[in-house]
Amino acid sequence: MQYIDYGEGGGPEVLRLATAPTPAAGPGEVLIRIAFAGINRPDCGQRIGRYPPPPGASPILGLEVSGSIHAVGEGVEEWQVGDAVCALVPGGGYAEYCTAPAAHCLPVPAGCTLAQAAALPEALFTVWDNLFERARLQPGETLLVHGASGGVGSTAVQLASRKGVRVIALAGSAAKAEACREWGADAVIQYHDEDFVAATHALTEGRGADVILDMLAGPTLARNLDALALDGRIALIAFMAGAQSTIDVVPILRKRATITGSTLRPCSLAHKARLAEALRREVWPLLERGECLPRIDRVFPLADAAAAHHHFESLRHVGKLVLDCQTA
Template sequence: MRAIEISRHGGPEVLVPAERPRPVPGPGEVLIQVAASGINRPDVLQRKGAYAPPPGASDLPGLEVAGILLDGDDSALQLAGLERGQAVCALVAGGGYAEFCVAPAVQCLPVPRGWSLLEAATLPETFFTVWSNVFERAALQAGETLLIQGGSSGIGVTAIQLAKAFGARVLVTAGSPEKCQACVALGADAAIDYRTQDFAEEVRRLTDGRGADVILDMVAGDYVSREIACLADDGRLVIIAVQGGVKAQFNAGEVLRRRLTVTGSTLRPRSEAFKGGIARALRQRVWPLIESGRIRPVIDRVFPAAQAASAHACMEASQHVGKIVLDWSLN
């Protein structure tokens, strides 16, 4: 099969087309003929040598795919409510940049009605992440205010739409007026240009001094102290990436006095059982919203799979809004 491998750690140019043996599904797994692969920030980190695959995972990058389910463990298929020949999307721990990919059956979901395979490839990584962190870990409720750092990212556009669908007020940060406008068009109640505005001051202003109930943070570093300052009492800060650095200083007394929660998670190393639980929740509570049209795909660019290096360069330029996708049908 065709695949894209990391020839050595480095810039986008180290992603090169390769020939690999077609993987064979094991117990509990299915084989997917991949039509499209989503691009995500962890892929970039893996390419740079900063995010190794978990033990037993493929060395190929790629955490989400969509395609046709070809084969798999009968009992696992039955348990996951899937069939051979079905169009599916899947969260994987690696191996997504390839024409064929194995995935745990419990981490596969049917392609939502009305969505193409290209569109479905944008779903798993961001929807699993947002559901797990915003709705399960931070327990966002209808009527609460969510602040999303990086609202125009793949995670950001997902969080905007999901939070609005479940009745929350949504504030976002983004790095340009154009990105802010795109976030508002997707449903955000207000967008803050972090290059020209102090987001903590703006959050307090927009909430009449109360602050945000939940903050979804992909930056960490020196953002954390400002996020603590603009959380509401009993607020929850969820850190899911550390693009701004791993070290942070903040007023711990504020955490105590205002009963704040600072938490975080990484999804890739979690167990199949844990991810399967998220998949079941998404199928039950989110897939109906997608199929009703309340949540729509946001794809910035589609690249032929052989141009994965260009896709990574596009992501690192941070000019995109939404998702970047590899299409295996294009030359």
């Protein structure tokens, strides 16, 4: 099969089409003929050598795919050859074929294109795990979303607003702000133009946000504590603004704050299978009604993965980028 190799690692230009043996489905796995693969920020981290795949995972880039089941491994009964699925994978997505644990596959929702389906798993598993489970986000609460125009952020905005949460989105441009409003954000703060802490307090009668999705950390973590309501929760999923934060702990005590963190890729097979079940129950009915579908900013042929990473790292995208894996 053809796949995207990143050689010794480096900038987007290291991404090249190469050939490797097609993997085989092991026990409990399926082999997927990939239609599209979603692009995620951890792919860039892996490309530059800062985010190695966990033990046992494919060394090929790519954490989410859509396509059709090409073969099933021993013990797999819930999927048949030919079924259209999307899947969370621990690696291997930038290719024509990849294996996936059967329990991490979900059916392509009716009315969802295969390109959109490839953009579902990574963001949905992350948002469900961090906001709805770890941070216990409830209807009627206020959620503040950093990076709201990106893959994870846009999913958080759409899903939370459909679940009766009041959503305040942070956006870096007018075009991104407009997209956040279309996805259901109740208010958008263009954080380059106004102070997001003051704006959050102004929008919540001084209460602050009940839950904050923080993918920046660094100096932003202290500011998020300032923007947090009493009994508030901060869900940390990344540290795009820096891994080191200096914070005053007093507001954590005074606000009875909870700071949670997690990273999806190394979570156990069982944990991800449980998340897949929760998504099927809680989110798939929305997707089947045409709600919460991802916005695809651009589709790139697999062979143009370098251009796709270039575009992704320019931060101009709104929503998700995907690779068309059958055009290699």
